Amino acid sequence: MKDPRQYLADQLALLRQTHPLVVNITNYVVMNNTANALLALGASPIMAHSHEEMEEMLTIAGALVINIGTLDRQWIARMKHAAQLAVQMNKPLVLDPVGCGASELRTHTSRELCEIAKALGPKFIVRGNASEIMALSGEIRSTKGVDSLETSDNALGAAMALYRQYGCEVVVSGETDYVVGRRIFTLHDGHDIMPRVTGMGCTFTALTAAFAAQPQQEYLSPGLASAAVMGVAGKLAAAQSQGPGSFQMQMLDALYQLTPEQLAASVTVSELS
Numbered sequence: 001m002k003d004p005r006q007y008l009a010d011q012l013a014l015l016r017q018t019h020p021l022v023v024n025i026t027n028y029v030v031m032n033n034t035a036n037a038l039l040a041l042g043a044s045p046i047m048a049h050s051h052e053e054m055e056e057m058l059t060i061a062g063a064l065v066i067n068i069g070t071l072d073r074q075w076i077a078r079m080k081h082a083a084q085l086a087v088q089m090n091k092p093l094v095l096d097p098v099g100c101g102a103s104e105l106r107t108h109t110s111r112e113l114c115e116i117a118k119a120l121g122p123k124f125i126v127r128g129n130a131s132e133i134m135a136l137s138g139e140i141r142s143t144k145g146v147d148s149l150e151t152s153d154n155a156l157g158a159a160m161a162l163y164r165q166y167g168c169e170v171v172v173s174g175e176t177d178y179v180v181g182r183r184i185f186t187l188h189d190g191h192d193i194m195p196r197v198t199g200m201g202c203t204f205t206a207l208t209a210a211f212a213a214q215p216q217q218e219y220l221s222p223g224l225a226s227a228a229v230m231g232v233a234g235k236l237a238a239a240q241s242q243g244p245g246s247f248q249m250q251m252l253d254a255l256y257q258l259t260p261e262q263l264a265a266s267v268t269v270s271e272l273s
């Protein structure tokens with residue numbers, strides 16, 4: 001990869017030209033927020049989950065999000081079907097294992113989806129908070145819910161284990177974001193108000209899919225691009241906000257206003273050697 005900053009600027013500029021379509025199977029809590037975040041950044045969302053239309057959806061889409069946030073038996077069947085189609089059609093898939101570790105159902109379903117999606121290799125990406133990534137890898141058995149009890153620093157080993165097991169890029173969010181693939185990057189942007197707004201992680205996941213939908217380059221790290229965008233937009237939005245309510249609104253505006261130059265200049269990224 002050329003300089004990661006140049007890569008990030010190019011990725012954002014490309015997204016603004018191509019408006020990639022992202023199909024989202026996601027949870028009831030965040031459907032509206034994530035659709036708006038994708039639009040604000042310059043991508044195009046569609047929320048769809050029925051068996052009958054999934055093949056057509058993936059034909060026109062650049063990538064698929066599977067977010068297990070409000071799963072049940074029927075949704076799980078839809079998620080597995082969509083994941084199988086994504087593999088057959090070689091479409092990038094980003095999994096958000098929301099609440100993995102909070103129930104056996106969530107942990108088991110996340111692992112089943114990983115088993116299906118691993119055939120995609122680096123076109124499969126897992127984005128979760130530290131607790132979710134540690135539970136998915138088996139490093140911890142249970143978690144409190146959808147919010148992380150662990151720091152992302154503690155999840156680096158689990159992320160590396162998942163990368164080895166499934167060949168996927170693994171993105172761990174938190175005060176430090178870790179992007180673990182063939183190379184490992186850390187980012188120190190964002191703001192501590194972000195975990196006080198529901199669905200910021202789900203937005204991170206959806207934006208990851210928007211970058212995954214971009215035409216391939218020499219080395220593509222959709223998680224690096226989305227981590228940078230979330231972090232820099234988060235910093236800018238927090239500076240304009242009084243609390244979680246105004247932050248949500250400011251975040252959409254920041255995603256909309258963010259320029260490739262600003263992204264490259266403001267991101268705090270380094271590579272672990």
Ligand SMILES: Nc1ncnc2c1ncn2[C@@H]1O[C@H](COP(=O)(O)OP(=O)(O)OP(=O)(O)O)[C@@H](O)[C@H]1O
Pocket residue numbers: 098128129130146147148173174175176177189190191192193194195197198199200201202203204230231234
């Ligand atoms: N303490 C923090 N300081 C700075 N940024 C943070 C902090 N905690 C989280 N973030 C940022 O907030 C965003 C969401 O990460 P988080 O780990 O809260 O996701 P999550 O737990 O999956 O969220 P949700 O399930 O509500 O969607 C990321 O962009 C991350 O970098």
Ligand SMILES: Cc1ncsc1CCO
Pocket residue numbers: 027029030069070098146198199202
């Ligand atoms: C709060 C919550 N519960 C299930 S999904 C979700 C959105 C944030 O992950």
Ligand SMILES: [Mg+2]
Pocket residue numbers: 096098099128129146201202
């Ligand atoms: Mg989450």
